[in-house]
Amino acid sequence: MSDQIDSNIDPYEYLGLIRNADGSITRPQISTCPLVTTTLDHHDSSDVFVKDLVINPSKDTLARIIVPRQVLNSENKLPLVVYFHGGGFVISGSVDAPILQKFYSTLATEIPAMIVSVGYRYAPENRLPAAYDDCVESLYWIKNTPDELLKKYADFSKCFLLGTSAGGNIAYHVGLRVAGVGECLKPLEIKGLILHHGFFGGVERTESELRLARDKMLSLNVSDIMWELGLPIGSDRDHPYCNPTVEIQSNENLFDQVKLRGWKILVTGCDGDPLIDRQIEVSKMLKEKGVRVVDSFSEGGFHGCEFFDDMKLKELALVVKEFVRA
8 A cells, every 4th residue: 555655745744743763742833822811803804803712721722703894783693603623633723823714704704604713632642532522612612601792793593513624524523422412502503514625534545545645735644644643542544533434334323313403414525635535425324314414526626725725715605605594
């Protein structure tokens, strides 16, 4: 299988990590939690207002709230989209990362919706399910928030979980976790999940993974290292955290609560993404289990292309808008 992997790419360097001789990992730069608990900030875009809050100071987890400015002088409430960013569970990004800001702004204004982007701890220091735990905690934090901006402008009865790449994986697994505890989350009511370029894997290579093994955005060896560092120690890539099709096949009742609550799931991807075959398979199996699924697979592109291509971002925003507003 090694002939399918680009040996010129150092996966650890690509991920911003240093692998030590003893197998441990060093992060050259680690962003830290701000000392203040609340900050207000005017985003570069005049279209949105941004506010940062701390979710859990002991974990350094943050939330960034993005609100279309047009709603600030009205009595309207907007659908609430909780966003989980990507990074293969190992890249120590942050909700205020520059690459995310246009993504937030476009979705917030196009849908329109209130976006709450939440942070989580990273592997291998905190292997899965730590990220899932943190993102479930963020939902309870939103439910109990004293923040006036959220209380005034967010329609808690229309909440959607959206994630990109590893965030799409998080949206899926967090959704399954909380589907059975809906009463505990009220007034927060989840209506659907949005899996954008979902980061899934498996032991057996797919055709798209082999076809795009040397992909510049997500090569096979980079993906392999992400899973090696992210999964519980001793697990292979058929662990349900990585390969949801294993659990879908083995657990007939997995989606009972999802169906009971009438949730719908949007699965998006493109054929330039090495993970497209896995995303299509997850969508297909969800449909076979009777889950309400909308899928949107496009030609061309690459993993996470919407962060670099304004036209692709606009197209995604329209798909999400239709899904949220339907």
